[in-house]
Amino acid sequence: MTPPAAPVRVIAVASGKGGVGKTSVSVNLAMSLLNAGQRTLLLDTDLGLANIDVMLGLSPRFTLADVFAGRCELRDTVMEGPRGLWVVPAASGKRHMTELSPQQHVGLVHAFSELDLPIDTMVVDNAAGIADGVLTFCQAAQDVIVVVCDEPASVTDAYALIKVLNRERGVNRVQVLANQVQHPAEGRQLFEKLERVTSRFLDVTLGYLGAIPRDEWLRRSIQRQEAVVEAFPSAPSSVAFRDIARRAGQWQSPQGPRGHVEFFIERLVSPNARSATA
Known part of the structure; x- marks a missing residue:
């Protein structure tokens, strides 16, 4: 089957520090987009402490560590997860994977142009912090959460991440998602704290994507190794994730490459020209 020429929406999920629920956000956002009719791939780029496969109860045969070791191709790592979600797992406990060169990170981004999967959206779960790989994968996405x-x-660490993305990688638009909030106003207050500082010191536009409530059902779903939107669809966090996915689905589609490293660059270069020569 020939993949469609339409651009792929790539959403990078990141955080300044660990322990904020970033991977849970990535998993449930991907599942919510899938359930909304988007053919979705979930990419784990936490190259040293990967856990997407664990959260979804998957047992990968190959991971990105095998790709870099030359044991397989990128396409060999693609797994089918729940409801047909495609997953590319990374490796856990492989310290050398945290020491890849900037050129290797860029090479991984470019490898996705050769991946013949008919997908509409890719969600990239990044490591926490401001390591080179995080910056490259966020730079290569159309949208950063x-x-x-x-x-x-x-x-504080979220501001540091946004500052480095803006000043070193030219990212000028970031979506902020508040997680584990006690009430909706708390999420808005967190966003306003960040916006006050970024508006003074950075050339970046922040958008408020919304908030995910602190939810016992979400904790239970993690123990069950399922997405909460699948395990407990009526849970408060599930409702919030579906709303987040709906908002993300309304973002403007990519119009073409921005001129630097990007995922699926081939599909961003004149789809009409490609189909005419096919």
Whole structure:
């Protein structure tokens, strides 16, 4: 089957610090997009402490570590997860995977142009922090979501991440998602804290994507190794994730490459010209 020439929407999920629920956000956003009719691939780029496969109860035969070791091709790592979600797993406990060169990170991005999968959206789960790989994968996406929670270090580190993305990688638009909030107003307050600082010091536009409530059902779903939107669809967090996915689905589609490293670059280069020569 020939993949469609339409551009792929790539959404990078990141956080300044660990422990804010970023991977749970990635898993449930991907499942919500899938359930909304988007053919979706979930890519784990937490190259040293990967856990997407664990969260979904999957047992990968190959991971990205095998790709870099030359044991398989990128396409060999693609697994089918729940409801037909495609998953590309990374490796856990492989310290050398955290020491890849900038050129290797860019090479992984470019490898996706050769991946013949008919997908509409890819969700990229990044490692926490501001390592080179995180910056490259966020730079290569059309949209970046930064996950924060109500801890001073989370907000401070989120600002640090946004600052480096903006000043070093030219990212000028970031979506903020508040996680584990006690009430909706808390999420808006977290966003406003970040916006006050970024508007003073950075050339970046922040959007408020919404908030995910602290939810016992979400904790239970993690124990069951399922997405909460699948395990407990009526849970408060599931409702919130579906709303987040709906908003993400309304973002403007990519119009073409921005001129630097990007995922699925081939599908961003003149789809009409490609189909005419096919």
